[in-house]
Amino acid sequence: MANGSQTELYLSERVVVLCTCALSFLGSSLIILTHIIWTDLRTTPRRLLVFLSVTDWLSAVSYAFGVWSVFRTDSTECVAQGAISTFSNTSSFFWTVSIAVYLYVFIVRSSQRVADSLAVFFHLVSWGVPLVITVTAVCLSKIGYDASEVSVGWCWVRIEAPDRVLWMLLTGKIWEFLAYLTLPVLYILIKRHIHRAHAALSEYRPILATRPPSQSFSSMADVKLTLIPIIFIVLRIWSTVRFILLLANSPVRQNPVLVTLHGIGNTSQGAANCVMFVFFTQPIRSRLCTVLCCCCPSCRAEAPHLDDTPQRHQARRDSRGGEEEKDGTGGVIPRPVTSETGPNR
Structure with a gap:
């Protein structure tokens, strides 16, 4: 890597990144607000989603400030x-x-108690590890101007630091690589478990096998389980590509298209989560339509069903003997089929 190199940022690239930052800011804010306003829709997965939205909110604000400021030196x-x-x-x-x-843990291992007990561990790791890494990097003067070589206008690891690659890994890239490997594996295991559970239940509950997918809450949850790792990888892969090109000292990392995709991907996570877990979640979407007094036909069609949404969900679960639960994102997930489950139960 040649010291003194710099990626030229064009006005169009900055405008695009600022727009995606604004969308993520609004999307993350909407997820947080809906969680605060509607207490009856709070579940543990959605609380975890709120904490994720807080980090996406901070990212959107900090990235926007960096792109707007156009830093040239290691200023305060x-x-x-x-x-x-x-x-x-x-x-x-x-x-x-x-x-x-x-x-x-909750779906495949069928242990809500263990899953809920992990919340403390999640907080310690998800807040503690990044805080320790960031404070250490700042104290050692590793954070600063990076000439947009692995960013799009914002500051990150100082490009002139002799051990910049190590700190780029510690302050983001190694965790990004681990997420690439972990997320697809976990969600594939969850989907396989759900499909096996539905197959077992369909042997003595024909209604589950004949129910139209378009009307199935579980089908929507299944779609989300597929989209979560895919969207994460699609958004983040451009940052990874530029990092690899930087290691190879390739000038391709400064390609305007690649730089724009990097900027969009790194700043769009909050907007993507909002689309999946607010706009694609029928109960929350209906309530938003009611609160905002939407005039569009689709909103008017959904709003009348708002009041009986929880009752209908409960009725569906009761009619199936409690074999399904809400997944916290507006869909339902089947409970694991145990050895005691059978036609004569």
Whole structure:
């Protein structure tokens, strides 16, 4: 890597990144507000999602400040912005994996007690590890101006630091790589378990086998389980590609298209989570339509069903003998089928 190199940022790139920062800011804020307003929709997975949204909110604000400021040196503002974005971005990786671990323990291991007990561990790791790494990096003067070589206008690890690669790994990249490996494995295991449970239940509950997927809450949950790791990888892969190109000292890392994709990916997590867990979650979407007094036909069609949504969910679960539970995202997930489950039960 040649010292003194710098990636040129164009106005169009900065505008695009600022727009995605604004969308993530609004999306993360909406997730947090809906959790505060509607207490009856609070579940443990959604509480974990709120903590993830807090980190995405901080990331969006800090990234926007960095792109807007156009830093050129290791100023105090640059170091402060780099420290906040480093902490929030690393914490976001940990909370994303924590949600996957919680769902795996709760669904596959069928132990809500163990899953809930992990909350303290999630807080210690997801807040503590990024905080220790960030404070250490700041104290050792590793955070600062990086010439947009592995960023898009914001400050991160000082490009002139002799051990910059090590600190790039510690302050983000190694956790990003681990998330790439962990998330697909956990969500594949969860999906396999759900499919096996549905197959076993369909042997003596034909209604589960004939129910149209478009009307199934569990099908929506299944779609979300598929999209979560895919969206994470699609958004983050451009940052990883630029990091690898930097290690190879390739000029391709400065390609405007790649830089723009990097900026969009790193700043869009909050917006993506809002789309999946607010707009694609029928109970919350209905309540938003009612609160905002939407005039669109779709909102008017959904609003009348708001009052009986919890009762309908309960009725569905009661009619199936309690074999399904809400997954905390607006869908339902089947409880694991045990050896005691059978036609004569």
